[in-house]
Structure formats: C-alpha cells, structure tokens
Amino acid sequence: MEKIFLGKQPILDRNKNLVAFELLFRTNETAETADFDDDLSATANVIVNAYGNLGIQNVLGQQRGFINVNKEFIMSDVIGLLPNKHVVLEIDSSKQLDNELIAQCAELKKAGHQFALDGVVSLNEDLQRILPVINIIKIDVSNLAEKELVNLVNHFKRWPVLLLAEKVETHELANQCMELGFEMFQGYFYAKPEKISGKRADPAKLSLLKLLTLVMSDSDIEEIDKEFKRQPGLSYNLMRMVNSVACGLPQKVNSIKQSIMLLGRKQLQRWIQLLLYTTESSSNSDSMANALLKTAAARGKLMELIATVERPHDKNHQERAFMVGILSLLDTVLGIDMQQIINKLGIPEDMSQALLSREGRLGQELKLIEANETGEVTIIRSLLKELGFLDLGELTNLELEALGWVNRIGEATN
Template sequence: MIEESFIVREPLLDPKQRVIGFQFSWQQPDQNAEASTESLSALLEFVAVQLHDDDKGFLLGDSLLFLEAVPELLHAEGLKLLPAKNTVLILHKKYFADPDTLAAVTELRQLGYGICLRGAEVTTLERAYFAQITHLEVKLNASNFASQAKVYATLKQSTVRMVARNVLAWPDFDACSALGLDSFVGKLHLTPRPSTAPKTLNTSQTTILQLMEMVRKNADIQQLEAVVKRDATLAYKLLRYINSAGFGLRSEVQSLKHAVQMLGYSPLYRWLTLLLATASTSGYSPVLLETAIVRGRLAEILGQSKMSKSEAENLFVAGMFSLLDRLLGIPMEEVLSSIQLPEVVTEALISRGGTYGPFLALAEACELNSMLVGSLAESLKITPPDLNAAHMAALVWAKNVASVA
C-alpha cells in the first residue's frame, strides 16, 4: 500500500484555533469509502515508524494522533511505537457489539490509549459507552443548534471530548467552539475569515521587510544590527527561531552577527520570512501559521535532492509566502510589492510555474484529498514512499518551530 498511496493529514483544532492533533489517512477518490484492513494496517505501521525515534520518543510533542481502526488492528505491533497518551484509534460503534473487540478496547484504555467512537447518535447513546471511550464524533446541525447545545452541555460533565466533523464554514466552527467542541476542519483553515477591517503592515513587519531586503543584498552586518536594535522584541524572537530544535544547531547563537557567521545570509532570510508571518498585531491563526511552515519545509525537503542548497531554501520561502497574504490579512499583490523576491519565487507564487512552482503545488496538494498529488509527484520523479516520508519529516520540523512562535 505504501508503495503507491499518498498520505493526507487533517488538523484537529481546539476552540482557540490551535492545532492539538492530526488525523492521517490514505488519499482516495471517495472519502466515504470504507478502507480495507490491509490499508489501515499499512498506514498505522508507516506513521508509527516515521514519528518514533529510539532516543527522542514520539516526535510530534503533545499532539494527538488519530488513526482509523478496525478490530484486527487493536493488537497491531505498530501501536507499541506510539505513546498511549498521544494515540487515539477511531472505531465505529458497530464493532462494540463483539465481546472480543470490547475486551481489546478495555485493554487499550487501561494502557492509556484513546478511543474515538464513530457512528453513534449522541442523544440515544448509552452511558455505558462513556467508560470505554475518550472521544466522541459528532456532526453539527446548525439548524438545530439550541437543542444540540443542551445535549453537549450534559456531555461536558463527562471526561469524553467531543469532536466535530465536516466543519466547512467559520460560523460553524464558532458554533462548535461555543459548545466546547474540538473540530476537524478539513481545508477550512486555508479559508480566511471575512473581515471588513482595513489591513496594513505594522511597524514590526515593515522593519522585517527592510531586513529581508538588506539580507538579500548581503548588507554589512553592522547595518543589519542597527536596524534590529530598533525593536528588541524582534531580535529576541529571531534568535529564538534560529536556536529552535528545528534548525539543529550544536551551539547557541548569541547575536545576529553570530548567526550570519555560522549560517550565512540565505538561512537568515528564511527565518525573517517566518518572523514576518508572526509579527501581526491583530492576531493570526495558529493553524494557518503551522500549515505555512509545513508547506515551506515540505517543498524544501522535496527540492533538496533536485537542486542546490540555496535553491531548496528558496522553496521554503516560496511555501511561506504562499500563505503570507492570509497570515497578514493583505492581498498577495501588496505582499509582493513590499519586497523584491527572486523571479523564480514570484513565478511560483503567481502561477505555480517555473522551477519552483511544481514543488509548491505538490506541497499544497498534500494538505487536501487532491488527486493531483500523483501526477505532480510523478512529474518531479518523487515516489510515494519518499513523499510520505518527507511529509512526516516536515510536520515534525514545523511542530518544533511553531512551538517557539
């Protein structure tokens, strides 16, 4: 299965739009089709290996990992590689009628694994189930919000977390948040919230853009430091990013001069791009920021074996800039007019063309159940196993970096 299929991730958001988990699945034309035991087993084994390190343990920190399961997988070897407190198996209600399955569920719960119940009607669910599950899938019905609120208010008194599915619009997400539900949002987080407030670059963002232009021109380090000194907070945040686990430095960077001496100008540029995305004074969506980091890093990893190091770093910048308009709340035309990017990066952003465009398009397609992934990967001569491994690596890297945002 792993030799021919592509992984899709869907973020789980808490009411504050923070990413608290992911569900992984194989890409397929019909999302409602029932996956085979073989495919579910292959997914569990692959994810478990990719997200486990013998020294570091689970590589996604405190994130929850949701995986669809069938009774045959409740004793899978791959589960032993995943920490119980971070792992939630999604199991349909129909399986709970079998005594052997129920015994396996009880054993997993005693070990600390989570169980998410699917296919249950909340209003008629027997209370006995609540001792066997940690999460309960629910479907929001906006036309019947008042009665749902009463039911969910009762459930809040239990330890079971409610998880909303198919949340397709921001008003629906807000309704779920008001009820205290966590939500799987599909591609909703890529859709900007409607706003009538005028958006402009603030002082910090203007300073960062100035620094990016200076770095692009290899300005003298003393000139860079003079600009950074205008905003002590920016300097502090920049050094935090550079020293984050995501960069893998052996010694701590103490100053901007030290950073340039150790890394050079090109890596510094990418961290300024990241800093620009988080410098909004009007607030930004944590899930959108994390998505931008994953997109940039995935595009970079995919390009590392195809081009030079500096070109691959440009792919990271292209990935970040592809969501910068939504992160900053301003049109892409204004973003691009604020700074001079390499022509190949601009071409990728505007038309997904040129050298970088296909890599950026592939990274984007991995965020959705897009049937374009296969053709894009084939055109770049990237195999499914390599793409899936890069996807997991980018997710781990982004989690480390986002944690210092």
C-alpha cells in the same frame, strides 16, 4: 521494504493552537480514495509499519495523533505497540459497536488508552452503550441542522467527554461551534490556514517584513543591524537562537553583527520568514504549536526537498521553492494582500505566479503540498503525474523529513 504512505490533518483548540493531528495511514491498494480505513488487515499492518519505519516522533513532534482503528485492530495484540499517551484511537460511529468491542475498549481504557468516537451525527443505542469508554466525541457538523447540532451537544455535555467539531468548512460554522462550547476543531477551514481571518498587521510584523526586504536585497550588514536595534525583542531572540545552535563556539555571541555573520544571510532570511508566523501571545506556550507557523515551515521545507529531487544541482531553484512555501501563508498572518507583499519584497515572476495563482512549476508544487495537507488523494495523484518525477511514496518520505526538520526547529527555539 514495504512502502508506507501518510496523510495528516491538523486538530486545533479554541485558540487555534495545534494540539493534534489525525493521521491517515494508507497503502497503494487504498490510496485512490479519501477513505483509508476499509481494508481491515491493511490498517493494522500499515500502523505497525509506520511506527517501526517512519518514526512517530518525526510525524507528530510533541502533538498527539488520532488514528482510525477498527474492531479487528482493537481485538489484536498489535494495539499494545501503540504508546497510549501519544495516541487517541478513533472508532467509526457508523460501524457496529457490539458488546465484545465495548468490553475490549473498557479493558484498554483501564490500561491508559484514549478513545474518540468519529463521525457522530445522531444518537442511537450503540452510541449510548459505548459512551462510558469514550474520551472525545467527534461530531460531524457539516450537514447537521442547527437544532440537531444543539441537541447533540447538550446531550454529550452530560458526559465527561471532550467535544471535537469535525468537517468545519466555513467561518460561520466555526463561530457557531465555538459558541456551542466545542473544545477542539478539525476541517478544511483550519486545514487550509489561508482561510483563517481577522489578523491585522502590527508594527513588529511590519518591521520583520522590512528586515526580510533588506536581507533579500543584499543590503549592508550595518543597515540590517540598525533595523534590528529598533526592535530589542528581535535582537534578543536572534542572539538567543544563534547561541543555541552554535554551542561549539568558545564564547557567547553578544552582538547583532556577530550573529548575522555567524548565521549567514540565507539562514537569517529563513529565520525571519519563520518569525513572521510566531504569535504575539504573552503566554509561555511553544510558538511552534502555532498551526500557521508549523504549516508554513513544513511547506517551505517540503517545497525545497521537492525542488531538490527535481533539480539536485540548482541551489537557487531550491531556495526559491523554500521561499514560495514559507511565503504562501504570509498574507493571512499580516492581513495584507499577497500582491502587496510581492511588490514590497520584489519577488521574481515565477514565484509571484506560484503565490498568486498557483501557476508554473513552483505553483504546481505548492498546489501539490496544499492537496497533501488536506488528504485530497485524487488531486495529489493527478499533480504527481503532471510533475512526472515523484511518486506518492517518495512524497511521503519527503514530508516526514520536512516534519522532522520543523520539530527540530521548534525544539531549538524553545
């Protein structure tokens, strides 16, 4: 079977909730560079194969997917295979936008398809003509002077379009785009969530960290039970989660001790690690829509899967890899220095090296996952070569498995 390769980058709303991914499909021939959309026929073939072979629900979960398309793809029958509610078709604003393309987009829009105009940096006649069929304008904010950006935003605000700021790479630029009224955001500032700042450690998070320490140090169940009882909300969440995954039991689980016994220490540890990433928002929004949680959970599972390929019979190594992935964003969430977290949890040396400086085997694998999150193909290939037991196609398959696991967890915890 032909190999399919996948890259993805998160798209967030004004509250930093994950609302979509830009999907970067690529083949062996195009995977050496970050621009995966030059080979026109390959783009169409890969998208079709991706939907057929990868299972788009594994990739996207409940989120929408932005997919780069070219004129050849838009004019072909293949476009009918894409579910219009799940996918936004991205058109490159730097390419020629002729009458034939615009007419076809207008027909597709009537059929329910949505279009985004990608890489917008200025206004020209072509852009003006295609605007009536566009739903989302993606403005490349990386190299625009403040006045140019303000003028562009003011122009597009006269149209019924959503504005998405792409290539947002600094805190200052993110704040500027928020002030200008952008509705969606994409870029390394968000795709590398460790750069998201301004979080403070709250008592509930610190209690979770204490619980995690107790579980990891093999403390008595009575001691863990006592700590849970200090946090009624956590106790309720634990029992709800255990009851939802243990539906074959003859009766409902109604005590903390019973929940811990049924879940087991390893699963309890994982659940607490994931809970550390959930938001305190009082809204009923799906906690798995939180970008940090989704990224951390996917990192943990992908680290575990990579470790399983490397050492299939070493369960301890696989568990440590999972923990490195999950914990790698915890300093951001808690507003605590990573060294303090490592000291508090008593983390072993090889895991500490990975978390603090991306050194050692686990550090290399974490670095690989971070490069994969941002589509840095040259770094990905270099790290895969250094590791020596994985190729790009295998990494993609493992990533899809990890994403499927994260989405299933999201469904179970609703």
